[in-house]
Amino acid sequence: MALTLEQVRHVATLARLALTPEEEQRMATQLSAVLDAVAQLQTLDVGDVAPTSHATLTASLLREDVTRPSLPPEKVLANAPAKSGTSFAVPKIIE
Amino acid sequence: MQLTDLTMLELARKLDAGEVSSVEATCACLARIQQVDPRIRAFLRVDEQGALASAEASDARRRAGTPASPLDGVPVGLKDLFLTEGVETTAGSRVLEGFVPPLDATVVRLLKEAGLPLVGKLNLDEFAMGSSNESSAYHPTHNPWDVTRTPGGSSGGSAAAVAAREVFGALGTDTGGSIRQPAAFTNTVGLKPTYGRVSRYGVIAYASSLDQPGPMTRTVSDAAALLQVIARHDPLDATSAPAKTPDYSAELEGGVRGLRLGVPREYFAEGMDPEVEAAVRAALAEYERLGATLVDVSLPHTQYALATYYLIAPAEASSNLARYDGIRYGLRAKDARGLKELYAQTRERGFGPEVKRRIMLGTYALSAGYYDAYYLRAQKVRTLIREDFTQAFKGVDALVAPISPVAPFKLGEKVDDPLSMYLMDVYTLPCNLAGIPGLSVPCGFTKAGLPVGLQVLGRAFDEALLLRIARAFEREHDFFRRLAPVEA
Numbered sequence: 001m002a003l004t005l006e007q008v009r010h011v012a013t014l015a016r017l018a019l020t021p022e023e024e025q026r027m028a029t030q031l032s033a034v035l036d037a038v039a040q041l042q043t044l045d046v047g048d049v050a051p052t053s054h055a056t057l058t059a060s061l062l063r064e065d066v067t068r069p070s071l072p073p074e075k076v077l078a079n080a081p082a083k084s085g086t087s088f089a090v091p092k093i094i095e
Numbered sequence: 096m097q098l099t100d101l102t103m104l105e106l107a108r109k110l111d112a113g114e115v116s117s118v119e120a121t122c123a124c125l126a127r128i129q130q131v132d133p134r135i136r137a138f139l140r141v142d143e144q145g146a147l148a149s150a151e152a153s154d155a156r157r158r159a160g161t162p163a164s165p166l167d168g169v170p171v172g173l174k175d176l177f178l179t180e181g182v183e184t185t186a187g188s189r190v191l192e193g194f195v196p197p198l199d200a201t202v203v204r205l206l207k208e209a210g211l212p213l214v215g216k217l218n219l220d221e222f223a224m225g226s227s228n229e230s231s232a233y234h235p236t237h238n239p240w241d242v243t244r245t246p247g248g249s250s251g252g253s254a255a256a257v258a259a260r261e262v263f264g265a266l267g268t269d270t271g272g273s274i275r276q277p278a279a280f281t282n283t284v285g286l287k288p289t290y291g292r293v294s295r296y297g298v299i300a301y302a303s304s305l306d307q308p309g310p311m312t313r314t315v316s317d318a319a320a321l322l323q324v325i326a327r328h329d330p331l332d333a334t335s336a337p338a339k340t341p342d343y344s345a346e347l348e349g350g351v352r353g354l355r356l357g358v359p360r361e362y363f364a365e366g367m368d369p370e371v372e373a374a375v376r377a378a379l380a381e382y383e384r385l386g387a388t389l390v391d392v393s394l395p396h397t398q399y400a401l402a403t404y405y406l407i408a409p410a411e412a413s414s415n416l417a418r419y420d421g422i423r424y425g426l427r428a429k430d431a432r433g434l435k436e437l438y439a440q441t442r443e444r445g446f447g448p449e450v451k452r453r454i455m456l457g458t459y460a461l462s463a464g465y466y467d468a469y470y471l472r473a474q475k476v477r478t479l480i481r482e483d484f485t486q487a488f489k490g491v492d493a494l495v496a497p498i499s500p501v502a503p504f505k506l507g508e509k510v511d512d513p514l515s516m517y518l519m520d521v522y523t524l525p526c527n528l529a530g531i532p533g534l535s536v537p538c539g540f541t542k543a544g545l546p547v548g549l550q551v552l553g554r555a556f557d558e559a560l561l562l563r564i565a566r567a568f569e570r571e572h573d574f575f576r577r578l579a580p581v582e583a
Binding site for chain 1: 426434458513
């Protein structure tokens with residue numbers, strides 16, 4: 001299946017990835033080749049097969065809903081590219 | 096013989112006997128790194144201070160007669176995918192350059208508690224996406240057996256460091272073969288445990304339903320000893336199995352007499368390097384000579400595993416890597432106007448081509464209109480692949496097969512052809528899809544002197560049997576005694 005440049009741009013927007021025009025072109029070619037290769041799955045009859053989302057899970061994964069200590073704010077913020085007080089700083093969203 | 100030529104357990108015995116100190120062993124590693132790493136480039140970061148402090152503490156425990164574990168004082172390295180408190184951790188990506196984790200991954204904590212000095216962080220394909228280490232954002236790692244060739248990937252730095260005797264052992268992670276293939280390419284032992292056997296807490300995620308950390312060592316006995324340290328149920332990882340950790344060394348010498356070993360015929364497909372096939376076939380014959388029965392088995396859905404993997408893993412990756420948005424840690428694009436632009440530009444600048452390719456593929460496979468045809472269908476085929484193994488294990492104790500269809504290839508040879516690179520994983524990734532354990536043990540060399548590995552696959556939580564099977568072969572052919580010819 002050949003991906004159009006239009007489709008590549010749409011997926012890039014969904015993935016929050018800015019791509020250069022060269023990257024878009026390369027992505028269209030390379031992803032099309034991979035999609036061609038994975039198309040062989042369409043030949044299998046999987047009508048009655050249940051999906052496996054996880055290899056070994058059998059039990060509930062929920063822990064008890066109790067409060068417990070978490071990382072202190074200064075540790076959480078230590079790697080922040082920009083911060084303001086005890087918050088992460090981001091560019092202005094609302095005009 | 097140099098100190099660094101010792102195996103982990105040989106060093107441990109010398110530490111026990113007081114013949115050598117952990118500080119001496121750690122210094123020997125640091126000197127060896129200085130000597131050979133400019134050619135191998137296995138390390139992204141060496142933590143000299145941290146390793147020496149840990150070695151001194153270990154020596155103090157030995158003097159007091161209270162070693163923390165049988166491997167107390169044995170220096171090891173970590174793939175740069177494991178969070179290590181206070182030591183930069185990048186996952187081989189520019190997007191995490193400068194990131195200093197505020198906590199340790201559970202396995203890192205376990206290694207520290209067991210007293211193993213952590214020498215540094217080892218190179219990998221960016222976010223563990225690759226089979227050759229060439230997608231690392233920093234530099235490729237070179238194979239100690241031939242520096243013009245790849246050590247495999249994604250745990251190529253770990254494999255190369257062990258093979259070049261820069262560390263006594265290392266941890267890697269395996270999502271589609273990332274421990275086993277580099278082990279095969281470097282004449283080392285690599286074990287991907289059962290999914291859930293080793294905690295993934297603090298291990299930077301690639302594909303969460305497939306990722307599994309494991310040991311990379313020069314011998315099978317070392318792999319058993321290192322697995323003993325890291326295999327634990329971990330309440331911090333909701334997918335960690337609440338299983339008891341057996342004594343992995345206890346049955347190591349039990350041999351293979353009476354075992355039924357399945358040989359999956361789909362793992363010997365056309366296009367396989369004849370020298371690789373010959374080495375693997377010779378190993379199979381050896382098992383017969385040692386008293387095992389070889390059984391021809393079929394895993395009929397093997398041909399669909401590659402496609403299944405290259406839909407499921409990128410889908411999970413596209414979701415996991417959404418967190419690299421320039422807000423809380425890592426790179427942030429400067430001069431972006433607004434939040435959307437900040438996300439898009441940060442990710443454009445931070446991720447390399449392979450990571451972008453997989454994010455795009457995953458996003459596509461999960462997007463409206465394609466989810467059923469791609470992602471859901473792949474999950475259903477995953478069920479068929481799992482059932483193949485369940486069926487096979489009804490008649491055999493374990494499976495023996497090749498790891499890779501080829502010997503280590505040249506750096507640069509496949510880098511522009513993603514599909515041909517993906518084909519390198521064809522014999523390793525069904526194991527991840529099924530969640531079962533897999534091991535790579537050295538089984539020979541090509542005429543050019545390149546290592547070949549043998550794969551042993553087993554039932555879930557049957558690591559002890561895999562180690563025993565591998566050990567039986569290692570006892571007869573101590574390929575691990577052959578040392579990679581790398582010198583300064």
